[in-house]
Amino acid sequence: MSTEPDVVNALSVQEIDAIEAQIAHLPDRESAAIEALQIVQRARGWVSDDSLHATAQLLGMADAALDSIATFYNLIYRQPVGRHIIMLCDSVSCFVMDGDSLRGRVTEALGVELGQTTADGRFTLLPIVCLGACDRAPVMLIDDQLFGAEQLTDLDAILARFE
Amino acid sequence: MPHIKVDGVDYEVAEGVNLLHACLSHGLDLPYFCWHEALGSVGACRQCAVLAYKDENDSRGRLTMACMTPATDGTRISITAAHAREFRASVIEWLMENHPHDCPVCEEGGECHLQDMTVMTGHTSRRYRGNKRTWENQYLGPFINHEMNRCITCYRCVRFYDDYAGGTDLQAFGSRGRMYFGRAADGVLESPFAGNLVEVCPTGVFTDKPFSANYTRKWDLKSAPSLCSGCSLGCNTFASERYGVLKRIHNRYHVDINRYFICDRGRFGMDYVNSENRIRQIGERVDAGLFRPLEASDALQRAAGMIGTGRTVGIGSPRASVEDNHALRTLVGANNFCAGLGNREAALMALAGQLYSAMPEGAIPTLHEVEQADAVLILGEDILHTAPRLALAIRQAIRNESFAMAGDAGVPLWQDAGVRGHAQHAHSPVLVASMLATGLDDIAAQTLNASPGVLASAGGQIAHELSADYAAVDDLPDTAAGFVEAAVTALAAARQPLIVTGISAGERGLLEAAANIVAGLRSEECQPRLLICGAESNSFGVSLADAELAMETALEAVSSGSADTLIVLQNDLFRRADATLVAEALRRATNVIVLDSLANPTAEAAHLVFPAATVVEATGTLVNYEYRAQRFYQVFIPAGDIQPGWRWLADIASVQGREDMGWRQVDDVVRDCERVPQWSGISDAAPPASYRTPTGEKVPREPHRYSGRTAMVADVTLHEPKTPVDEETPLAYSMEGVNVNPPGALLPYVWSPGWNSNQSVFKFQQRVGGSLKGGDPGMHLAPLDNANAASTRDYSSNGDRQPSSSDAGNEAGFSLLSVPTLFGSEELSANAAAIRERMPNPYLILNPDDAARLEVTAGQGVRYAEYSLQVHIDAAIATGTAAIPVGMPGAPPWLPEGPVTLERDLDFTPPPTIIARG
Amino acid sequence: MEIQTGQETKPLTQRIIDAGGLVNLATYEAAGGYAAARQAITEMTPAEVRDLVKEANLRGRGGAGFPTGVKWGFVPPPEKRSLGHVYLVCNADEMEPGTFKDRYLMEYDPHLLIEGMIIAARAIGADVAYVFLRGEYYEAYRQLTQAIADATRLGYLGERLFDTDFKLHLSIHRSGGRYICGEETALLNALEGKRAQPRTKPPFPPASGAWGRPTIVNNVETLCNVPGILRNGADWYQLLGSGEDAGTKLYGVSGRVNKPGLWELPIGTTIRELIEVHAGGMKSGYTLRGILPGGASTDFLTTEHLDLKMDYGTIQAAGSRMGTGTMILMDDSVCPVAMARNLQHFFAQESCGFCTPCREGLPWLEQLLADIDAGRGKPGDLELLDKNSAFIGAPGNTFCLHATGAIEPLASALKYFREDFEAHIEQGRCPYAPQHIDKQAVEA
Numbered sequence A: 001m002s003t004e005p006d007v008v009n010a011l012s013v014q015e016i017d018a019i020e021a022q023i024a025h026l027p028d029r030e031s032a033a034i035e036a037l038q039i040v041q042r043a044r045g046w047v048s049d050d051s052l053h054a055t056a057q058l059l060g061m062a063d064a065a066l067d068s069i070a071t072f073y074n075l076i077y078r079q080p081v082g083r084h085i086i087m088l089c090d091s092v093s094c095f096v097m098d099g100d101s102l103r104g105r106v107t108e109a110l111g112v113e114l115g116q117t118t119a120d121g122r123f124t125l126l127p128i129v130c131l132g133a134c135d136r137a138p139v140m141l142i143d144d145q146l147f148g149a150e151q152l153t154d155l156d157a158i159l160a161r162f163e
Numbered sequence B: 001m002p003h004i005k006v007d008g009v010d011y012e013v014a015e016g017v018n019l020l021h022a023c024l025s026h027g028l029d030l031p032y033f034c035w036h037e038a039l040g041s042v043g044a045c046r047q048c049a050v051l052a053y054k055d056e057n058d059s060r061g062r063l064t065m066a067c068m069t070p071a072t073d074g075t076r077i078s079i080t081a082a083h084a085r086e087f088r089a090s091v092i093e094w095l096m097e098n099h100p101h102d103c104p105v106c107e108e109g110g111e112c113h114l115q116d117m118t119v120m121t122g123h124t125s126r127r128y129r130g131n132k133r134t135w136e137n138q139y140l141g142p143f144i145n146h147e148m149n150r151c152i153t154c155y156r157c158v159r160f161y162d163d164y165a166g167g168t169d170l171q172a173f174g175s176r177g178r179m180y181f182g183r184a185a186d187g188v189l190e191s192p193f194a195g196n197l198v199e200v201c202p203t204g205v206f207t208d209k210p211f212s213a214n215y216t217r218k219w220d221l222k223s224a225p226s227l228c229s230g231c232s233l234g235c236n237t238f239a240s241e242r243y244g245v246l247k248r249i250h251n252r253y254h255v256d257i258n259r260y261f262i263c264d265r266g267r268f269g270m271d272y273v274n275s276e277n278r279i280r281q282i283g284e285r286v287d288a289g290l291f292r293p294l295e296a297s298d299a300l301q302r303a304a305g306m307i308g309t310g311r312t313v314g315i316g317s318p319r320a321s322v323e324d325n326h327a328l329r330t331l332v333g334a335n336n337f338c339a340g341l342g343n344r345e346a347a348l349m350a351l352a353g354q355l356y357s358a359m360p361e362g363a364i365p366t367l368h369e370v371e372q373a374d375a376v377l378i379l380g381e382d383i384l385h386t387a388p389r390l391a392l393a394i395r396q397a398i399r400n401e402s403f404a405m406a407g408d409a410g411v412p413l414w415q416d417a418g419v420r421g422h423a424q425h426a427h428s429p430v431l432v433a434s435m436l437a438t439g440l441d442d443i444a445a446q447t448l449n450a451s452p453g454v455l456a457s458a459g460g461q462i463a464h465e466l467s468a469d470y471a472a473v474d475d476l477p478d479t480a481a482g483f484v485e486a487a488v489t490a491l492a493a494a495r496q497p498l499i500v501t502g503i504s505a506g507e508r509g510l511l512e513a514a515a516n517i518v519a520g521l522r523s524e525e526c527q528p529r530l531l532i533c534g535a536e537s538n539s540f541g542v543s544l545a546d547a548e549l550a551m552e553t554a555l556e557a558v559s560s561g562s563a564d565t566l567i568v569l570q571n572d573l574f575r576r577a578d579a580t581l582v583a584e585a586l587r588r589a590t591n592v593i594v595l596d597s598l599a600n601p602t603a604e605a606a607h608l609v610f611p612a613a614t615v616v617e618a619t620g621t622l623v624n625y626e627y628r629a630q631r632f633y634q635v636f637i638p639a640g641d642i643q644p645g646w647r648w649l650a651d652i653a654s655v656q657g658r659e660d661m662g663w664r665q666v667d668d669v670v671r672d673c674e675r676v677p678q679w680s681g682i683s684d685a686a687p688p689a690s691y692r693t694p695t696g697e698k699v700p701r702e703p704h705r706y707s708g709r710t711a712m713v714a715d716v717t718l719h720e721p722k723t724p725v726d727e728e729t730p731l732a733y734s735m736e737g738v739n740v741n742p743p744g745a746l747l748p749y750v751w752s753p754g755w756n757s758n759q760s761v762f763k764f765q766q767r768v769g770g771s772l773k774g775g776d777p778g779m780h781l782a783p784l785d786n787a788n789a790a791s792t793r794d795y796s797s798n799g800d801r802q803p804s805s806s807d808a809g810n811e812a813g814f815s816l817l818s819v820p821t822l823f824g825s826e827e828l829s830a831n832a833a834a835i836r837e838r839m840p841n842p843y844l845i846l847n848p849d850d851a852a853r854l855e856v857t858a859g860q861g862v863r864y865a866e867y868s869l870q871v872h873i874d875a876a877i878a879t880g881t882a883a884i885p886v887g888m889p890g891a892p893p894w895l896p897e898g899p900v901t902l903e904r905d906l907d908f909t910p911p912p913t914i915i916a917r918g
Numbered sequence C: 001m002e003i004q005t006g007q008e009t010k011p012l013t014q015r016i017i018d019a020g021g022l023v024n025l026a027t028y029e030a031a032g033g034y035a036a037a038r039q040a041i042t043e044m045t046p047a048e049v050r051d052l053v054k055e056a057n058l059r060g061r062g063g064a065g066f067p068t069g070v071k072w073g074f075v076p077p078p079e080k081r082s083l084g085h086v087y088l089v090c091n092a093d094e095m096e097p098g099t100f101k102d103r104y105l106m107e108y109d110p111h112l113l114i115e116g117m118i119i120a121a122r123a124i125g126a127d128v129a130y131v132f133l134r135g136e137y138y139e140a141y142r143q144l145t146q147a148i149a150d151a152t153r154l155g156y157l158g159e160r161l162f163d164t165d166f167k168l169h170l171s172i173h174r175s176g177g178r179y180i181c182g183e184e185t186a187l188l189n190a191l192e193g194k195r196a197q198p199r200t201k202p203p204f205p206p207a208s209g210a211w212g213r214p215t216i217v218n219n220v221e222t223l224c225n226v227p228g229i230l231r232n233g234a235d236w237y238q239l240l241g242s243g244e245d246a247g248t249k250l251y252g253v254s255g256r257v258n259k260p261g262l263w264e265l266p267i268g269t270t271i272r273e274l275i276e277v278h279a280g281g282m283k284s285g286y287t288l289r290g291i292l293p294g295g296a297s298t299d300f301l302t303t304e305h306l307d308l309k310m311d312y313g314t315i316q317a318a319g320s321r322m323g324t325g326t327m328i329l330m331d332d333s334v335c336p337v338a339m340a341r342n343l344q345h346f347f348a349q350e351s352c353g354f355c356t357p358c359r360e361g362l363p364w365l366e367q368l369l370a371d372i373d374a375g376r377g378k379p380g381d382l383e384l385l386d387k388n389s390a391f392i393g394a395p396g397n398t399f400c401l402h403a404t405g406a407i408e409p410l411a412s413a414l415k416y417f418r419e420d421f422e423a424h425i426e427q428g429r430c431p432y433a434p435q436h437i438d439k440q441a442v443e444a
């Protein structure tokens, strides 16, 4: 029992406020689970066991119940990730538009395969389903910025923007 | 009633059920996984597909999941159509892609629902060429093994554990083809019902850990219908043996009681039978703690001699069968017989009888009726620890509100996810009044924590507000007012309210208040019910006994020399009365004879000890909380000198030359019990030894595939031991006979062609979820109002506590209260190895102020008498009181009424926690 | 009758075209924005709004084409339900591969969606509304957040709209990912903060949806059609369509065309016109072979279907579905086996894991396709694909329609491009670009 992290210490005031703001839109606290996990993740990059526990406490739910939810969703990371996330579309339009070769270029530039993080912790490279930009295929997302084929001709320049 | 057509045959089916339920009810073989009668339908596995036809002209049909489709009148389906069969085989083929073919080393092998369904669908060869997915398993505590690779993702585990049993630490993780069922991290599964996973999982993901450490295939187990000795509910079990070892306990379906589930104390606690503390030989004490073995004939001579001389007092037991108690009572005479309950307990049990007998028929609910209550008040009994299966039933009662809502919305009640999704958090009200927080607080509409006296007062006030017949309570603390109001509102609005109380708090005011509330509620529209929990498996049975002596009177008789011999039947007297009284009696007695199964301080003090059979080694009768007499059957003949208690006593009588106890079979004792009016009816609890199946056969304890009979003891002797002949019961010790719908009480195991797993239970039910085809086991006896019997007078010496608003101690010391503990308080199960791993360290609960006064903090030690207890701090407990898990090893077995002294134990070192992981 | 000159012909996109990009609140209001919402609330009863939309024959743009006004009518009237919220949920989870229409609307004209939601809420009596927004749609989130703040400031959202008792609380749920969240009952579970497993019906969401309350789920594009109908009437809306269906549709084309893109056109525009006129035709050197007309979960059509009108009935009659109306083209450089494998990879990965055929069956299909693609196919594999497809794909065999959608492109590929599959098995290699073999083999 002594190892229980204190919710207020484990989550920042900003995180708690943001989660409470979400809860205000909903009929009960548990319903904010997915939003809450993402709020915590935006602040910390990923959701550690301790953060998960603190979040579960704040929402009034069991850790296992929250983890069950966390592990369902691919945008919630239960493992550490790099400073920047690259999401490479692997769905059908990008496939048709030779997304494979974009993937080759990206993995070569980063020196890691899909699902891995660069040694310097700068990038984590993940596959993602169709990003809804098929007219610009093949595409990828770096953090919250979308890049289409026309921009990705100069991959190095784009990667250089993300330290 | 609706009619449906299955493969051209017309069947009448129950109203409001789904097609799978309907088909199984008619004995049709339709495979399924995710559906479970108690858990409802979710449509996850898609195994139960049938071809459904739109109308008479439709010949093509359309695949439909039987479990998700109402069996409405005129429905026409085919189970055997090729398209449906092929689809079902495909479902198995999909499930088998990743299932490891580790059946030879899997505990489920031979009784695996997945194996059965695989064979039933005809899927035989593998076409999937990919790798199988693999997982790491988790440590889940001493009860359950985890082998995730075998999972077929039917979701039954989490649906039982979380949705049905209210657990929070087992979950489904991940998604797609990577679903994991387990805990967030390694650790003990917390739910007291976790053991049911063993039977709920259709394959070998969750298996019985103690069993697998000492494993035998189902087909090699010898089994008999048994009863749980863990509490007063009387859950039915299958107990199974091989090599003279009790291997495991499984749930035995009883339509009114436990249905499909039992608690972990019941499942894992019976292992006490194999305990090293067992008394297996006759012993004569030669010195303190030192016994020498004695030949039976010598021992019987000695015992007969002891009894022959002067007055003999016999103390029976609420954990011994009716037959054993009857034998002792007959041997010593009613005037010299004590039922074995402590004074307080006896008074409360007598009160229970008195209250019950004043109630109309039907007022004592079966557990299944508990599930139908639309409002529940729990008054002062922590049932999760004293009657665990009842807590599970109450968890189902809260769902009645959601069933009502679903009915209104046109959602079939078996549509589990639909009902839950629609009703969300809507619950029928449960109100919990208890000394401390309980395991049902999570479903409680309101809780009240106070001392038993205050709880009784709150109950009294509720009764007053429901009916002017009952006086108002004027000293009720303000803190209870809200609870009283909520309870009155909830109960008054209900049509089938239930009041639950019990004797564990030792507070008669609770029982009286509960009965008054029930009486106050009764009306044309309202059928209230009352449930009083006893403590032990036969508390109600012995409370019916015509016992002249109260415990303290009996002890007094011995101490005073008015009696010179004391016979104690399966009872550790230190759990029944003050230690000095007991010790004095044991010291002063010229002769002490003890018949028991496990070593205990009373047995240690005996001059002569006879090894008594446990529930699985004898045949006899127990009477549960609803006065239902139920028979348990000998599973195996124990090694050593062990005999049923009644037989030892009859043997002694016969050496004495008495003829009134010349019983040869248990049936003779049962028949003799009938002479005690209160026990009359127990013969009808089960068929007599003479019963034979319609084909003239016995019911076999061994299944038809029992193997190795000729070689089982080959390591010891080359001679095949002769199979014992059972003349005492309709059961056979061999595989000869038939187990096809015998009378329910005789059902030794479930097994049916093609259905090797426990799912074959449906083959034994009249319809799914209904009575057993052979009739439901047990026989209700009438409650007894013996309040005016002479004997009850002296119970009050110590037992009669008036309700008071505060039990708070004063400067003089602390008053002690008992907190029953699921794993530990019950005497027998506390000797099971796996249960021991789950026992907390002996502890004592204090209010923070008192802790400060004693200068202790949580985790440190406090000394009470010779006991050193670890401090727990809980603000819910009143100042001046301290609560102790009475009867747990290391904790006092009995608590005095008056104030006691507690002091900090500076030498206390917390014992190492047994469970090192998790 | 014909559309009058001066009447709107591009009710969804004209403002974006005129503004050359983002339509902010001022621009939106200047173009008559929120007048339709005012009209619905101050001048019409909910039943009138529902009837108008029904009469206009607006059909759901989320893929299934269910008539929107009819769906709205399924919400039990106030006297037939217990007290409590009614919810409106905008399905903005756009994850159907090949689909990129809802994002466009939200990023460029967020107020159109908000106004559509106000009117829909009025029609069904909802007081709380959510936009269930795909997690990766960052720009849409920024624009919608801003627009909701702006609309709230001017009193279009919140309490007492247009000085009536009508109120609407609108907020955004940012999804944690997974395609299955787009399935409306799974979406409701996700909205409730749970695992996005689909739900059983009954109860149907209009009777018992989010938190057990009456709930209507509509697609972004569906809701964006509503203000125009209020402004211009049902007749106008009917006239906008060029076939059986009414209104305009956002059509998209991706693949090896000269001008991949998205256009608002009369519903019922032909596939040929979309590819050849609007998308500028195939890139030189590439020949069209197959068309997924409405996203990844629709059956392949081929060049023989070019002259079909893209409306619900016509495409359905041809054995496919209009789906989202955003088509993916397969040209002759693309190996159909590899494409089928890419699609099955998506569907297997996006299975929620609840029911057996989908959870275990789709990965097997992916595995078989990978084998065939890598030249490891065996005789009998196509029959295995056929048989499994038939069992997995039939509606009702699985718990929800995810698996059904998964099988549509596969079964049709097996039909139209069977010789390609056979060639792989016979030759023990991929007859297309040889580099395929290596790459796929590495992954498998």
Ligand SMILES: Cc1cc2nc3c(=O)[nH]c(=O)nc-3n(C[C@H](O)[C@H](O)[C@H](O)COP(=O)(O)O)c2cc1C
Binding pocket: C059, C060, C061, C062, C063, C064, C065, C066, C068, C091, C092, C093, C094, C095, C096, C179, C180, C181, C182, C183, C184, C185, C217, C218, C219, C220, C222, C223, C400, C401, C402, C405
């Ligand atoms: C697997 C699956 C995914 C879906 N994804 C989406 C989606 O991303 N967006 C959407 O609007 N509808 C999606 N739908 C359809 C929705 O279930 C629902 O029909 C639609 O949102 C209703 O809106 P509408 O009537 O306005 O079309 C999906 C359906 C399925 C079976």
Ligand code: SF4
Binding pocket: B150, B151, B152, B153, B154, B155, B156, B157, B158, B181, B200, B201, B202, B203, B205, B206
């Ligand atoms: S662990 Fe057992 S019960 Fe749970 S989903 Fe898997 S197969 Fe079913």
Ligand code: FES
Binding pocket: B020, B031, B032, B033, B034, B035, B042, B043, B044, B045, B046, B047, B048, B049, B065, B066, B067, B068
């Ligand atoms: S038993 Fe019917 S779908 Fe599982």
